[in-house]
Amino acid sequence: MARIDSAFADLAALDTLAALDSPVHRLDPRVKVLTALVFVVCVVSFDKYVLAAMAPFALFLSLVMAVAGIPAGYVLRRVALVAPFAMLVGLFNPLLDQQPQFFLGPITVSGGWLSFGSILLRFGLTVAAMLVLVAVTGFHAVCLGLERMGMPRIFAVQLLLLYRYMFVLVEEGQRMHRARSLRSFQGRGLGMRIFGHLIAGLLLRTLDRAQRVHMAMLCRGFDGTIRLRRDMRLTLRDLLLFLLVCLLLLALRRYDCAQLLGRLFMGS
Amino acid sequence: MSHHIVEVLDLIHTYGDGTAAVRGISFRIHHGESVAVVGANGAGKSTLLLHLNGSLTPQGGSVRIGDFPLTRETLPEIRRTVGMIFQDPDDQLFMPTVAEDVAFGPLNLGLPPGEVEQRVTRALDRVGVEHLRDRPPHRLSGGEKRAVSIATVLAMSPDILVLDEPSSNLDPRARRLLIELLAGFQHTKIIATHDLDLVLDLCPRTIVLKEGRIMADGPTGAIFDDDQLLADCHLEQPLRLQACPRCGRKQA
Amino acid sequence: MHMADALLSPAVGGVFWAASAGAIAFCAKRVQRSLDDRKVPLMAVLGAFIFAAQMINFTIPATGSSGHLGGGMILAILLGPSAAFLTIASVLTVQALFFADGGLLALGCNIFNLGVFPCFLAYPLIYRPIAGDGASPLRLGLGATLAAIVGLQLGALGVVFETIASGISELPVNAFVWAMLPIHLAIGLVEGLVTTAVVASVRKARPEILAAAAASRPLGSLSLGRVLAGLGVAALITGGALSWFASASPDGLEWSMARASGKEELAAPEQGLHSWLARLQEKVAILPDYAFRTNSSTPAAGEEATPSWPAVDAGTTASGLVGGGLTMLLAAALGLVFRRRTPLR
Numbered sequence: 001m002a003r004i005d006s007a008f009a010d011l012a013a014l015d016t017l018a019a020l021d022s023p024v025h026r027l028d029p030r031v032k033v034l035t036a037l038v039f040v041v042c043v044v045s046f047d048k049y050v051l052a053a054m055a056p057f058a059l060f061l062s063l064v065m066a067v068a069g070i071p072a073g074y075v076l077r078r079v080a081l082v083a084p085f086a087m088l089v090g091l092f093n094p095l096l097d098q099q100p101q102f103f104l105g106p107i108t109v110s111g112g113w114l115s116f117g118s119i120l121l122r123f124g125l126t127v128a129a130m131l132v133l134v135a136v137t138g139f140h141a142v143c144l145g146l147e148r149m150g151m152p153r154i155f156a157v158q159l160l161l162l163y164r165y166m167f168v169l170v171e172e173g174q175r176m177h178r179a180r181s182l183r184s185f186q187g188r189g190l191g192m193r194i195f196g197h198l199i200a201g202l203l204l205r206t207l208d209r210a211q212r213v214h215m216a217m218l219c220r221g222f223d224g225t226i227r228l229r230r231d232m233r234l235t236l237r238d239l240l241l242f243l244l245v246c247l248l249l250l251a252l253r254r255y256d257c258a259q260l261l262g263r264l265f266m267g268s
Numbered sequence: 269m270s271h272h273i274v275e276v277l278d279l280i281h282t283y284g285d286g287t288a289a290v291r292g293i294s295f296r297i298h299h300g301e302s303v304a305v306v307g308a309n310g311a312g313k314s315t316l317l318l319h320l321n322g323s324l325t326p327q328g329g330s331v332r333i334g335d336f337p338l339t340r341e342t343l344p345e346i347r348r349t350v351g352m353i354f355q356d357p358d359d360q361l362f363m364p365t366v367a368e369d370v371a372f373g374p375l376n377l378g379l380p381p382g383e384v385e386q387r388v389t390r391a392l393d394r395v396g397v398e399h400l401r402d403r404p405p406h407r408l409s410g411g412e413k414r415a416v417s418i419a420t421v422l423a424m425s426p427d428i429l430v431l432d433e434p435s436s437n438l439d440p441r442a443r444r445l446l447i448e449l450l451a452g453f454q455h456t457k458i459i460a461t462h463d464l465d466l467v468l469d470l471c472p473r474t475i476v477l478k479e480g481r482i483m484a485d486g487p488t489g490a491i492f493d494d495d496q497l498l499a500d501c502h503l504e505q506p507l508r509l510q511a512c513p514r515c516g517r518k519q520a
Numbered sequence: 521m522h523m524a525d526a527l528l529s530p531a532v533g534g535v536f537w538a539a540s541a542g543a544i545a546f547c548a549k550r551v552q553r554s555l556d557d558r559k560v561p562l563m564a565v566l567g568a569f570i571f572a573a574q575m576i577n578f579t580i581p582a583t584g585s586s587g588h589l590g591g592g593m594i595l596a597i598l599l600g601p602s603a604a605f606l607t608i609a610s611v612l613t614v615q616a617l618f619f620a621d622g623g624l625l626a627l628g629c630n631i632f633n634l635g636v637f638p639c640f641l642a643y644p645l646i647y648r649p650i651a652g653d654g655a656s657p658l659r660l661g662l663g664a665t666l667a668a669i670v671g672l673q674l675g676a677l678g679v680v681f682e683t684i685a686s687g688i689s690e691l692p693v694n695a696f697v698w699a700m701l702p703i704h705l706a707i708g709l710v711e712g713l714v715t716t717a718v719v720a721s722v723r724k725a726r727p728e729i730l731a732a733a734a735a736s737r738p739l740g741s742l743s744l745g746r747v748l749a750g751l752g753v754a755a756l757i758t759g760g761a762l763s764w765f766a767s768a769s770p771d772g773l774e775w776s777m778a779r780a781s782g783k784e785e786l787a788a789p790e791q792g793l794h795s796w797l798a799r800l801q802e803k804v805a806i807l808p809d810y811a812f813r814t815n816s817s818t819p820a821a822g823e824e825a826t827p828s829w830p831a832v833d834a835g836t837t838a839s840g841l842v843g844g845g846l847t848m849l850l851a852a853a854l855g856l857v858f859r860r861r862t863p864l865r
Contacts, residue, residue, distance in 0.1 A: 191581060203569060212354065214557075
């Protein structure tokens, strides 16, 4: 509960960040969505023991955040906040894979630890990429961009309306939760039966609200199709930038720049 | 000329669970009038209002707006003429930004994009929320939401405005701004409200409902002087008529 | 439970994305054609309801631990399968984008696991036949609980399949499966009971909603027999794939040891199945340039490239390709079965 509370508070922060202005913010949303996708696919396609080669991707991400004005602390906090199923599963790796891979002085590092570290890094990078995408584009623009790229219109409308009413309903849910906890003592009153009643009540009120929203839509001429104003223009500059960035990401994936840098440093 | 006369004849509405909400209501409202509909909770105010643009279908009686009787065929035209503003702004602001909400109606009317843009700007200006154009609705205050919902309806250029409890949940300043805004509209206004002081400010004519029937329909001043009527209908005088404005002593 | 990007390989992720995107497009068309414009605000508001409902926890009797509502079954019962699927997909999308529950690439898997199984399998094939229009509370409870359990079990199997096929995690199949299934059995049971309680309440207060949903035909003009046949094929394929995994990938520790000793290939206990699948791998090359996954040319910085790495790659490549190919066949089979229907009205 607390987790979702703070996550919702952070949502407002995401909205604020999306309203900033920067060269990154001004790019076409389609470009940003596709870049995020390329980024995620590159990161995820690394082999399971790879660690250091992912570092340049972290660098790329922090560069984007810097140009766009997204605070790194916020992103790191959000990444840390999520309780990942992946971490739990990943923890098995050091236990199951004890094959030593290399030696750090006196310490033996097994394959399991490497792949665990890789999982952690993967996780951080992919989650951060998504957050940054929404932070520099805004949920609304992301949906419109996806719709322009072929997502079914009714699904885009669904996402937008869901986003809109999420806040309203979560507030109702919060009030209900608070009311319940004020009247429950020592864990009593929190069982399934009460929950069932509460949820049923919320659901009925929700259905009523759906009816009212529908009526309001009809009053303003709704005929089954929601028309979206999609004023997006893809400039040549946007396209060129996109191609450049893709090439960069693919190059980072193909060539292990971290190792190159290391070699440079060690003079070998 | 019968343009924009709102005529209701013997309206009867019973809900599915048997509640008789409206039991034979008749009245006539002329172009440009500003009429308040008051009554206790459950008297049938909201139900009555919902009939005025066809959101509800009566079991008996008829509604006529201007030249058009309310039927399925005339529904689109009537919905363009009668703009309805509901009690809960969250029910009416469902688009991602204010500008898109205001554009929703004109876009549905099939207007070209340039015209839609114009209407949006004009409606936002009229209501004084141009600066909120790109704001998402969940980040608006109560008063701002109310103002925006009025703008969403204004953008369709209705001739008649129907408002359900417009001043509820507003802080005093927002409420004052709303009253000033509504006072400036030339449209026919039909306002269901508990806020009797607002009625004094805006509506020369008042219809009093009790249990689905009209108990009184006449000049506001006369109705608020009739203590017996008010008591019968579970109402009180407007707050500022209840006590001397200077010494605060209650009038006999 | 949600799949995460960190455990996913591009091949598996891509395949499930294709399946989910296809399902979304299919359902979007269907909802559009259903001519019921009430669905538009209803889907959105119910999706928001799911968010809110998931915020409120309850204690599970006899264990003391707290649980949350999933909501998939409730949505299917109130909206019908296509609209419910779109709603579930939208909720998962927002969760992925804002709460980092699951990832961008894993979204396809999650939509498949948590959307397809409850809406297109559990609801029409278990809930509807048993509970009908929800008139009898006992049959309602039975139908809802069974449907919830089956839906969640299939979803859990989906996660297992995707994780193993991606080859990032070291978890051996057996342990994984035997951990996931019982947990999800319990979760499914609880979900079913809560769903029953909620649906019963709605039925009492607003019976017309359930009546409207019950009047719709979840499978359109399809016959039950054809669907079951398609499912049978799907089950065979899935079962074959899983058993191959279970038998062909031994314990993680043994695997590492086998690699270290320089064995080129994994032990293949079932000669026939393995060779057939190996031939299939050559034919079905989803990503023509698999240089993406081999790393013999780019070892991670600071590590010595062990000589047996190509063997690991061959193993994971094979499992990834085969798993992906089989999934595609499964998705295609489902799509074929559902596509051939005439539009209603």
